[in-house]
Structure formats: structure tokens, C-alpha cells
Amino acid sequence: MDLSFSEEQVALAQTAREFSRKEVIPKAAHYDETGEFPREIFKKAWETGLMNVEVPEAYGGLGGTCLDNCLVQEEVAFGCAGINTSLSASSLAATPLLIAGDEAQKKKYLGKLTSEFCFAAYCCSEPDAGSDVAGMRTRVTRHGDDYVLNGQKRWITNGGVADFYTVFATFDPAMKHKGIACFVVDANTPGVKAGRKENKMGHRASNTTDVIFEDVKIPKSALLGSEDGGFKIAMKTFDKSRPWIAASAAGVIRRALEESRNYSLERRTFGVPIASHQAIQFMLADMAIAYESTRLLTHKAAWLVDKGDFTSVVSAYAKTYGADAAMRVTVDAVQIFGGYGYTKEYPVEKLMRDAKLLQIYEGTSQIQRVVIARNILGGK
């Protein structure tokens, strides 16, 4: 594994870093407080080329790699993990198209993402099926040459702002993973509607809603891949996207470390800066170790994805380690700030709230451990 970056990667990370410092950090607290959707920030990210990083050049994208996307997402999440969540949700929705889309589907939908400022959303989870993807109940039925969708998706990032959705549905819940297919559906198709916006603990700048399908007629051309291929598409998508969550964790950890370092050099107790106390120094040291380890695992997972080696287990290592480390580190950051850390005057309580989601979405930390344990035990 080559740990050096190309000139283009250094430049891309630098662009994302400047964008985060200039456009995201100054406004992050406002959008966190109000829960408004920061459309103007996303518009600038789109114009700067920070959305749709992995869309191939043939469809107007940057043609970047998973590692390129991780470099961007670490920087944006350093500024605001919630803004990064909505930014990366379009990439998440685009991934099934990259995996299984035919030329016409890619041209239409990936081309739309790059030629117009718009969002997409990935509709997999349901009110009663999050971890248990194969337990989904959204139904698809054949109707002549068309399909009809009925059901309800929950926790859909960009659900209320997307122009199109990639949607997983089952021909028959009893068939479990073998019955699931994936479709691309325009948001303005009759019968598709977004539910109310969730009022969340963190990632408040991202838009999260239900997406409801009521007798939604879609053409045959909306099917991605084969009628029994949806579950595999969902799993492959997670292999590719879990390194992004780990990269987001790296951004949150680096921000917590930077804020904690600066504060500990200023804040004095017992006549000395708190950075002089070994208890504080050790927390800072642990944060630095967590950052380096998360970043290394993230880059290894992304490197494997870019080689075409879909190793679910390494993506799971990176996501679990990064998310759990971000949670630990941000709790320590609040501790270093003492009482001030518990207020909205400083950014560390937001980091702690934002870190929590990293352990939940795109497969909880427990589900990642299920994947890892299965790999260790060889399915026994």
C-alpha cells in the first residue's frame, strides 16, 4: 500500500480544507441551532466540485476515487459532520447506479447530478427494518411492462430535498435477500412523497425524512441490474461508502483534538495552563492516536475499494473503529472544556452529538462487529 498522495489529491484535499474553513465553519453553529438546510453552502460545494467526487468524467463528474472522496469528506466533516452527511448522501444514492446502472441510466441520473445543482437520496431503511435489510417490506409488483412500488422508507438523508431516489423494494418479504431489487425513481413521480423532517440530536444541517411510495408506477427502465440483485447492490454500496463514514469520523476527531489543544493551552487552573496537567495531556495523546489510526484504516479501506477488492471486513473495521473512536474522543473533548464544554458557546458539545450518529447509520457499530465476527469465524 502506497501511503503517499498524488499532487491532484493534495490539491483536492487543500480545496476541501479551504472550503470547510471559509464556508462551513463560520455557519455550522447557526445551521445546527436552527436545523435549516444550508442550500447555499451545498451550492458552493457543488460549484467547487466537492459533490459527486466519484462520478466518472464521462458523466461530467470529477472521476475521483474512493480515497479522493475520503480526503474531501474528512475536511468537510472537520467543519460540520451534518453538512458532510447531506453532501455524501448524494454520492451514496449514486453508488448503486455506478455499481449496476446501464449506460442510459448513468447518463440520465449521474449526468443530472453534475449538470444541475441537485440532490439524490438512498432509500433502504424502513420503520421496522434498519439493521435487518433483508427484512424490508416496501413492495414492488410487476404491472405489465411496468413496476408498482408501495411502502415507506425511514431516516432518509436528503429525503425532502432530493430530485431522485435509489430505492430498494422486495417482490416478496418471504424471499428475504433474494426478493430485493433496486430502482431509480424520480422524486416527482406521482405517488412519491417525503414525510416530515426529523428533529435530530446531531447532524441537524442534514435533511432526514420518511419517503413514502403509494402506488408509484415506474417503467422497466427504472430497474438497476437484475430483479434479484438488489441486496447485493446494497451490500456493495456499503462496502464503498463505509470508508466515507470513517473519513468523516477522522474529521470529527481532528476537530476535537484541535479545539482541545487550543483550549488546554489557554485555560488555567492552579496557576498553570491545564495542558500542563498530565491527565489532560494523556487525553490529547489518545486523541492523536485515534486520529492517526482512524485515518490509516480509512485509507486502507478506500485503497482496497479503489483496487476493486470489495473487502467488506476492512470497510467494517474502518467504520467501527472510526465511529467508536470519534465518540470517545468527543466525550473527552467536552471533559477538557469542563463546564464550558457543556454549553453551546464552544463547538465540542456539537462534535459529541454529531459523533453519535457515526455509530448508528450505514450499519451500526454492532452490525459492523457482526460482519467482522462472521469473517473471523468463516460463517460458523
Ligand SMILES: Cc1cc2nc3c(=O)[nH]c(=O)nc-3n(C[C@H](O)[C@H](O)[C@H](O)COP(=O)(O)OP(=O)(O)OC[C@H]3O[C@@H](n4cnc5c(N)ncnc54)[C@H](O)[C@@H]3O)c2cc1C
Ligand atoms: C440521521 C440518520 C440518517 C440516516 N440516513 C439514512 C439514509 O440516507 N438511507 C437509509 O437507507 N438509511 C438511513 N439511516 C438509517 C440507518 O442506517 C439505520 O438507523 C441503522 O441501520 C439502524 O437501524 P434501526 O434504526 O432500525 O435500528 P435497529 O436495527 O432496530 O437496531 C436497534 C439496536 O439493536 C442493535 N442490533 C440490531 N440487530 C443486531 C444484531 N444482529 N446483533 C447485535 N445488535 C443488533 C443495533 O446495533 C442497535 O443498537 C439513517 C439514520 C439516521 C438516524
